[in-house]
Amino acid sequence: MAAASDLNPFQSPPKGDNMFAQITDNVTRIMEAPKPPRAWYIAFGIALTMLTIFFGSIGWAVWNGIGVWGNMMPVAWAFPIVNFVFWIGIGHAGTLISAILFLLRQNWRTAINRFAEAMTIFAVMCAGIFPGVHIGRPWLPYYMMPIPNQMGMWPQYRSPLEWDIFAVSTYATVSILFWYMGMIPDFATFRDRSTSTIKRLCYGVVAMGWRGSSRQWHRYERAYLLLAALATPLVLSVHSVVSFDFATAQLPGWHATIFPPYFVAGAIFGGFAMVVTLAVPARQFFGLKRIITIRHLELMAKVMIATGLMVGYSYGMEFFISWYGGSSYEGFTFVNRLFGPYAWAYWTMISCNVIFPQLFWFKNVRTNVWAILLIGMIVNVGMWFERFVIICTSLTRDFLPSSWGYYLPTKFDFMTLGGSFGLFFTLFLLFCRYLPMVAMSEVKAFSPAGGHARPHLHGHHDHGHDEHQTDSHAHAH
Amino acid sequence: MSDDHKPKAEPKAAELHGILAEYDTPDQLISAATKVRNAGFEKWDTYSPFPVHGIDEAMGIKMTVLPWLTLGAGLTGLFTAITMQWWMNAYDYPWLVSGKPLWSIPANVPIMFELTVLFSAITTLVGMLMLNGLPHPSHPLDLIRRFGRVTDDKFFLLIQAADPKFDETDTRKLIDATQPVAVENVPEDRVTPDDMPKGLVYALIVVTCAAVLPVALAVKARHSRTDKARIHIIQDMDSQPKYKAQRENPIFADGRADREALPGTVAVGHLNEDDHFFRGRVGGAWARTFPAQVELSDETMARGKQRFGIYCTPCHGQAGQGDGMVHKRAEALAQGGWIQPSNVTQEYLRNMPVGELFNTITNGIRNMPAYGPQIPPEDRWAIIMYVRALQKSQAGTLNDVPESERGSLK
Numbered sequence: 001m002a003a004a005s006d007l008n009p010f011q012s013p014p015k016g017d018n019m020f021a022q023i024t025d026n027v028t029r030i031m032e033a034p035k036p037p038r039a040w041y042i043a044f045g046i047a048l049t050m051l052t053i054f055f056g057s058i059g060w061a062v063w064n065g066i067g068v069w070g071n072m073m074p075v076a077w078a079f080p081i082v083n084f085v086f087w088i089g090i091g092h093a094g095t096l097i098s099a100i101l102f103l104l105r106q107n108w109r110t111a112i113n114r115f116a117e118a119m120t121i122f123a124v125m126c127a128g129i130f131p132g133v134h135i136g137r138p139w140l141p142y143y144m145m146p147i148p149n150q151m152g153m154w155p156q157y158r159s160p161l162e163w164d165i166f167a168v169s170t171y172a173t174v175s176i177l178f179w180y181m182g183m184i185p186d187f188a189t190f191r192d193r194s195t196s197t198i199k200r201l202c203y204g205v206v207a208m209g210w211r212g213s214s215r216q217w218h219r220y221e222r223a224y225l226l227l228a229a230l231a232t233p234l235v236l237s238v239h240s241v242v243s244f245d246f247a248t249a250q251l252p253g254w255h256a257t258i259f260p261p262y263f264v265a266g267a268i269f270g271g272f273a274m275v276v277t278l279a280v281p282a283r284q285f286f287g288l289k290r291i292i293t294i295r296h297l298e299l300m301a302k303v304m305i306a307t308g309l310m311v312g313y314s315y316g317m318e319f320f321i322s323w324y325g326g327s328s329y330e331g332f333t334f335v336n337r338l339f340g341p342y343a344w345a346y347w348t349m350i351s352c353n354v355i356f357p358q359l360f361w362f363k364n365v366r367t368n369v370w371a372i373l374l375i376g377m378i379v380n381v382g383m384w385f386e387r388f389v390i391i392c393t394s395l396t397r398d399f400l401p402s403s404w405g406y407y408l409p410t411k412f413d414f415m416t417l418g419g420s421f422g423l424f425f426t427l428f429l430l431f432c433r434y435l436p437m438v439a440m441s442e443v444k445a446f447s448p449a450g451g452h453a454r455p456h457l458h459g460h461h462d463h464g465h466d467e468h469q470t471d472s473h474a475h476a477h
Numbered sequence: 478m479s480d481d482h483k484p485k486a487e488p489k490a491a492e493l494h495g496i497l498a499e500y501d502t503p504d505q506l507i508s509a510a511t512k513v514r515n516a517g518f519e520k521w522d523t524y525s526p527f528p529v530h531g532i533d534e535a536m537g538i539k540m541t542v543l544p545w546l547t548l549g550a551g552l553t554g555l556f557t558a559i560t561m562q563w564w565m566n567a568y569d570y571p572w573l574v575s576g577k578p579l580w581s582i583p584a585n586v587p588i589m590f591e592l593t594v595l596f597s598a599i600t601t602l603v604g605m606l607m608l609n610g611l612p613h614p615s616h617p618l619d620l621i622r623r624f625g626r627v628t629d630d631k632f633f634l635l636i637q638a639a640d641p642k643f644d645e646t647d648t649r650k651l652i653d654a655t656q657p658v659a660v661e662n663v664p665e666d667r668v669t670p671d672d673m674p675k676g677l678v679y680a681l682i683v684v685t686c687a688a689v690l691p692v693a694l695a696v697k698a699r700h701s702r703t704d705k706a707r708i709h710i711i712q713d714m715d716s717q718p719k720y721k722a723q724r725e726n727p728i729f730a731d732g733r734a735d736r737e738a739l740p741g742t743v744a745v746g747h748l749n750e751d752d753h754f755f756r757g758r759v760g761g762a763w764a765r766t767f768p769a770q771v772e773l774s775d776e777t778m779a780r781g782k783q784r785f786g787i788y789c790t791p792c793h794g795q796a797g798q799g800d801g802m803v804h805k806r807a808e809a810l811a812q813g814g815w816i817q818p819s820n821v822t823q824e825y826l827r828n829m830p831v832g833e834l835f836n837t838i839t840n841g842i843r844n845m846p847a848y849g850p851q852i853p854p855e856d857r858w859a860i861i862m863y864v865r866a867l868q869k870s871q872a873g874t875l876n877d878v879p880e881s882e883r884g885s886l887k
């Protein structure tokens with residue numbers, strides 16, 4: 001029986017030296033270190049500066065009115081909506097990795113799913129701000145919620161913009177739930193490894209008393225599977241609904257049935273580019289090269305070329321349909337994209353999204369981290385331009401030449417766009433420092449000693465058998 | 478053991494919570510769990526850093542009801558979305574869009590889907606936590622130092638003393654037979670206080686009371702009257718301290734908010750002192766000539782024709798004979814009280830001085846409204862020039878046509 005002096009819930013356990021302990025060490029080291037690496041401080045300083053610019057420029061826009069931006073008829077949507085669609089798209093790769101690849105049993109996802117999920121949440125936060133400030137009176141978005149009010153009015157549920165409110169807020173909520181639930185066992189690890197009382201208390205509160213009971217793991221795995229199964233159609237619905245904002249309008253260049261799949265493919269494409277952009281520096285600075293390996297990056301490069309080709313196909317199909325559909329307005333819109341006043345944006349988009357990713361056909365490009373990082377950043381730029389092209393070329397050249405125009409952003413537009421990266425990276429860097437960046441329990445389960453990645457050894461049948469279940473898999477062997 | 482001031486910390490045999498065994502690998506844990514299960518224990522559990530593959534069968538864990546909770550929540554979400562959209566858009570505040578049906582399912586599908594997912598997802602997490610008894614702040618195992626490795630790299634099995642089959646010696650033997658790395662008796666937790674910390678309880682009470690406050694204020698506001706303006710955090714120019722026209726203003730002796738112009742006041746650009754040009758009068762009588770500002774030219778005539786077409790033809794007709802569209806419509810309606818517009822080519826108007834015609838256009842006559850505010854004076858003169866041309870065309874004789882052109886009319 002333990003001595004009384006040992007009976008202290010605030011003590012650290014001894015450390016082991018096996019494969020599981022190494023995984024724990026690799027991930028908790030970042031949280032345990034008294035100071036993060038110098039690169040973290042530099043990056044955090046830059047991110048905070050950009051964040052200040054972000055809130056400063058938004059504050060200025062709110063104080064003065066949105067006339068400080070370049071938004072002007074016929075381009076009322078302009079930068080805020082371009083940025084909204086860009087950021088919400090980034091988030092989709094995180095859900096794809098955490099939910100869809102989980103359902104498809106792509107076990108390699110365990111190394112990157114946690115911070116891909118974090119990326120989703122931070123990207124959705126950045127995205128949510130833009131429509132909020134775009135309405136000009138950021139204290140009134142509650143009009144779009146079904147809240148009883150003094151006007152005695154209700155939201156118009158047959159508007160795509162109202163669907164957007166529900167889709168994006170559901171997406172944000174479910175992403176946060178999924179992220180948090182995945183972190184509960186890892187918070188417990190952090191709690192048990194913490195040496196200071198305050199850390200132990202904080203991680204203890206968010207771990208909610210998780211002790212790794214098998215009876216709890218059973219329900220946890222079910223819940224994880226259910227959330228993955230819910231998040232998968234959800235993520236497809238979110239960007240489809242975003243595309244409805246455009247596709248249900250009559251505007252040439254927007255009014256197309258290809259928009260939902262086209263937007264979803266583009267979102268995953270751009271999202272993976274952002275995962276790569278974050279993963280390469282993160283593994284470099286935080287010593288996670290043994291967990292996030294070249295193989296993981298190569299697989300992501302393959303996903304990028306696949307989704308990149310889907311996006312390229314959509315670009316081509318839009319042209320085909322504009323000709324095949326026989327509408328002269330549609331036809332003009334697409335010729336105008338190629339050779340009109342925004343041709344520079346169109347060709348930037350084509351080269352970034354269709355041409356450069358073709359380099360991933362070469363294995364030595366796919367396995368070179370810096371090449372992957374560079375192409376990932378190029379794709380980020382390209383996907384931003386895709387939204388710019390969709391919004392600006394269509395709005396500036398619609399049916400009536402008398403209402404044509406040309407949109408030019410102001411410096412406040414650029415400050416808000418650049419500043420949103422400040423918000424994103426500030427949150428991401430804080431996440432790297434204080435939260436479990438890798439899903440330790442999942443990585444352990446799929447390590448050679450964990451027993452999930454090898455054939456069934458125990459002679460039992462049925463579930464509980466692949467990482468997070470399932471019954472159908474049992475029939476496979 | 479000698480902590481006299483903390484007598485509760487001293488474990489006694491009666492306070493045994495259970496026996497804990499430690500293992501190095503998942504396989505060892507599974508074989509141990511199989512033995513314990515076969516021995517017929519009920520109050521026992523295994524602990525691992527990750528879900529161990531095959532442990533559910535080894536322990537005989539039954540399928541959780543969680544998926545049914547999720548399904549129920551999903552259906553609730555779907556039902557909520559349907560009734561909410563129907564009630565709000567088709568019933569309570571019928572929202573008519575371009576004459577389309579008030580209740581059209583396809584357009585309501587996206588929100589049905591989103592709420593189904595939202596309700597299901599929240600229920601899944603909350604249900605998982607509740608079924609698992611989380612949050613679970615303290616547990617006797619927290620006091621065992623080696624147990625801290627359960628979230629790192631070790632695997633544990635705990636048989637509770639509360640199990641009916643538990644017997645300290647026999648159970649210990651059973652556990653030893655599973656070849657654990659270590660075995661340890663777990664005392665009941667007498668260190669952690671059973672109650673919530675007092676401070677936390679008080680804080681919760683205060684927060685709960687404070688949370689009721691806004692609701693109470695809103696309820697009070699709905700059921701009481703006040704003379705004071707509503708509190709607007711964001712003003713939106715709702716409240717504008719100013720006096721409106723026709724309202725009372727205590728500042729002035731006459732109490733009127735809108736002030737009369739001082740005698741002789743002329744607004745900038747409105748001096749209009751040229752009587753001939755602005756009022757059509759010369760020396761107290763109607764002018765018989767066009768003022769000097771109006772050029773007698775083809776351009777003025779064309780302008781007059783165009784303006785006449787815009788302002789005059791609706792009533793007076795294209796030829797000025799008082800048979801415009803408005804007149805025809807009034808005749809067709811036959812509601813009475815309609816006075817036919819004048820034929821501008823009739824004789825007494827042909828003889829009317831241009832100044833008087835100008836005055837008629839400017840100030841109106843009978844049911845013809847004043848066009849002065851709408852038509853600038855130079856255009857009024859241009860219209861009169863065109864009216865004179867119309868009059869000439871209706872009452873002209875062959876003598877009015879130039880001799881060289883007379884041949885074509887014959």
